[in-house]
Amino acid sequence: MSHGYVAVNWNRRKQLYDICVWLGIVLYVALFIGLSNVFYAGEQSISMPIILIRAFSSCAFLMLSFILCIGPLARLDRRFLPLLYNRRHLGVSLLVVALLHAAVAIYWYHSFGVLNPIVSVFTSGGDYRSLSDVPFQTFGAAALLILLLMAATSHDYWNATLGAPLWKAIHISVYFAYALVIVHILFGALQQDNTGILPWMAGASVALVGGLHLITAFAKAGADRQIRVRAPAHDAAPEPCWVAVGDWQEIPNNRARVVSINDAERIAIFRYDETKLAAVSNVCQHQNGPLGEGRVVDGLITCPWHGYQYKPEDGCSPPPFTEKIKTYQLKVEASQVLVNPVPLPAGAPRPIIHITA
Amino acid sequence: MPTNKPENATEQEAAPFFVGYLPMPPQLKSFYWRLAAVLIVVCGLLGYWVAAQQKPASPAHWNTAQISTIQGLLSVRPYPILHRFNPQNPHQVESILLVSPGKHSAAEWSADFAQQMVSVDGYEIHRGGWTMLEIAAQDAVKKITEASAQTKSQLQRLSALPATQLLGEISLQGEIVDSKCFLGVMKPGAGKIHKACAEVCMLGGIPPMLIAKDATQQQFGYLLTTADGGNAAALSAKFAAETVQISGQLQQQGDLLFIAMNEDGIQRR
Numbered sequence: 310m311s312h313g314y315v316a317v318n319w320n321r322r323k324q325l326y327d328i329c330v331w332l333g334i335v336l337y338v339a340l341f342i343g344l345s346n347v348f349y350a351g352e353q354s355i356s357m358p359i360i361l362i363r364a365f366s367s368c369a370f371l372m373l374s375f376i377l378c379i380g381p382l383a384r385l386d387r388r389f390l391p392l393l394y395n396r397r398h399l400g401v402s403l404l405v406v407a408l409l410h411a412a413v414a415i416y417w418y419h420s421f422g423v424l425n426p427i428v429s430v431f432t433s434g435g436d437y438r439s440l441s442d443v444p445f446q447t448f449g450a451a452a453l454l455i456l457l458l459m460a461a462t463s464h465d466y467w468n469a470t471l472g473a474p475l476w477k478a479i480h481i482s483v484y485f486a487y488a489l490v491i492v493h494i495l496f497g498a499l500q501q502d503n504t505g506i507l508p509w510m511a512g513a514s515v516a517l518v519g520g521l522h523l524i525t526a527f528a529k530a531g532a533d534r535q536i537r538v539r540a541p542a543h544d545a546a547p548e549p550c551w552v553a554v555g556d557w558q559e560i561p562n563n564r565a566r567v568v569s570i571n572d573a574e575r576i577a578i579f580r581y582d583e584t585k586l587a588a589v590s591n592v593c594q595h596q597n598g599p600l601g602e603g604r605v606v607d608g609l610i611t612c613p614w615h616g617y618q619y620k621p622e623d624g625c626s627p628p629p630f631t632e633k634i635k636t637y638q639l640k641v642e643a644s645q646v647l648v649n650p651v652p653l654p655a656g657a658p659r660p661i662i663h664i665t666a
Numbered sequence: 667m668p669t670n671k672p673e674n675a676t677e678q679e680a681a682p683f684f685v686g687y688l689p690m691p692p693q694l695k696s697f698y699w700r701l702a703a704v705l706i707v708v709c710g711l712l713g714y715w716v717a718a719q720q721k722p723a724s725p726a727h728w729n730t731a732q733i734s735t736i737q738g739l740l741s742v743r744p745y746p747i748l749h750r751f752n753p754q755n756p757h758q759v760e761s762i763l764l765v766s767p768g769k770h771s772a773a774e775w776s777a778d779f780a781q782q783m784v785s786v787d788g789y790e791i792h793r794g795g796w797t798m799l800e801i802a803a804q805d806a807v808k809k810i811t812e813a814s815a816q817t818k819s820q821l822q823r824l825s826a827l828p829a830t831q832l833l834g835e836i837s838l839q840g841e842i843v844d845s846k847c848f849l850g851v852m853k854p855g856a857g858k859i860h861k862a863c864a865e866v867c868m869l870g871g872i873p874p875m876l877i878a879k880d881a882t883q884q885q886f887g888y889l890l891t892t893a894d895g896g897n898a899a900a901l902s903a904k905f906a907a908e909t910v911q912i913s914g915q916l917q918q919q920g921d922l923l924f925i926a927m928n929e930d931g932i933q934r935r
Contacts, residue, residue, distance in 0.1 A: 340713030
């Protein structure tokens with residue numbers, strides 16, 4: 310949470326995560342390089358810089374594909390949420406591998422000549438009007454810039470400074486970077502040779518990433534229909550407009566029911582201590598995570614993405630943290646929960662519903 | 667307080683909930699140890715599999731481990747070439763292209779030695795019947811001043827050979843490559859990925875080559891020159907790695923084949 314910033318806010322969980330990530334990267338790259346030298350030795354050997362370029366590029370591509378699968382996987386199966394928890398470190402690791410790919414490619418293909426190597430990347434060869442001759446480097450460089458921007462703003466400081474909506478907008482551009490990488494491959498390595506493993510790798514990645522997102526979209530569209538509640542239009546009259554959203558006993562203890570009244574911002578109605586009810590915005594202030602999919606832990610509403618916490622009674626994070634979310638008024642009539650869809654200001658206290666016999 | 671919980675409520679309440687800074691629920695802990703093990707094994711298998719699916723490079727060799735010294739008659743137009751009699755077959759002339767380190771022509775380093783017997787130190791590059799020498803350093807080209815009788819004889823015989831033989835008009839389709847990378851400095855040293863490198867090489871004066879294939883897919887290489895027999899590297903650079911049709915005069919110098927391209931003799935295909 311946002312009380313003071315450190316360069317890398319490691320904990321044991323993140324350290325284990327990062328160790329596993331780098332173990333996987335080192336194992337992949339080391340095996341790729343070692344076996345390439347074993348399989349292709351002597352006169353038909355492949356130049357070492359080209360082996361490095363291929364090792365880093367394929368590793369980065371596989372990592373990017375994996376990163377894009379984490380979101381939908383975590384939505385389909387909550388056991389994958391811990392992968393999401395430290396996804397930023399995975400993204401920064403991806404940038405390091407992608408930068409290594411770019412550095413070796415610039416060193417090998419663009420250096421030692423009469424042109425500045427960086428100038429050569431953007432000016433050498435190709436014609437955008439000819440499909441067979443489109444320069445592929447530009448797309449890779451653009452994707453790298455996006456990854457660089459994402460890594461540079463990945464820290465919680467930037468999250469808080471830019472605000473969650475802008476921060477998310479920047480980081481959702483990873484999909485654009487992925488599209489650029491696919492184009493980079495299509496006009497580069499695939500035009501060089503479309504008979505090897507590369508078409509299969511690229512195709513499998515697109516099918517997996519696209520397929521998982523489609524499956525999740527369909528699955529969540531059904532769930533979204535269930536949380537929609539229709540109510541008469543509210544004319545901002547001084548009297549609250551109470552909307553019935555279901556039986557409070559159907560909400561599991563320490564969990565929430567999420568409702569969207571007339572497609573307005575989602576409201577998470579939490580039940581905790583068995584008989585208490587509190588309604589807050591479903592949107593976490595950290596990265597706009599779905600609070601309603603979280604839990605009440607130690608009496609605090611806890612976001613499932615990164616564990617940001619809010620007090621049920623006023624939507625404020627416990628001191629010394631300073632995040633605040635909007636709260637909503639509730640009442641219960643004959644076990645039916647009624648919510649006033651007009652939010653109170655972020656951090657505003659209101660009575661907690663305590664159901665007694 | 668009686669409650670009317672839905673059937674799956676207890677199950678939902680019992681489902682493990684992960685908070686990064688709290689101890690991991692035991693069910694998730696065992697799931698993640700297994701998942702981490704599986705993912706690391708998958709990384710290893712992918713590293714093996716992707717590496718194994720590459721294609722071998724064409725047979726070629728760039729001997730960077732050893733400096734060779736080669737003596738011969740140096741010609742500098744259209745490109746620096748060392749002519750000598752083949753050590754294995756003294757009746758056969760062998761022509762060795764000279765290039766400088768990096769992506770640079772050897773023209774500057776050899777300009778002062780035109781039509782002289784020289785000794786050149788460098789790194790040999792071989793592909794098929796082609797030999798190229800990357801000059802080791804600027805002072806690695808030396809005029810042979812105290813020539814032995816054998817050297818003098820070689821100079822006389824090499825000087826007596828016709829400079830260029832005209833073999834007739836030709837029109838061929840193929841890919842333009844830079845000769846240094848193609849002959850073994852980069853493996854692979856052709857194709858779309860190598861295009862930018864080939865362009866930089868040719869802008870630096872590395873001799874351009876047309877690689878054409880016959881009906882049996884056997885490759886033939888032809889050095890390209892301008893219509894008047896000059897350096898065509900800069901002219902060819904923008905066509906690097908593209909399939910082109912080349913028209914011009916087929917010529918032979920030593921054991922090297924050249925195409926002196928007609929005006930507008932390069933057409934994209």
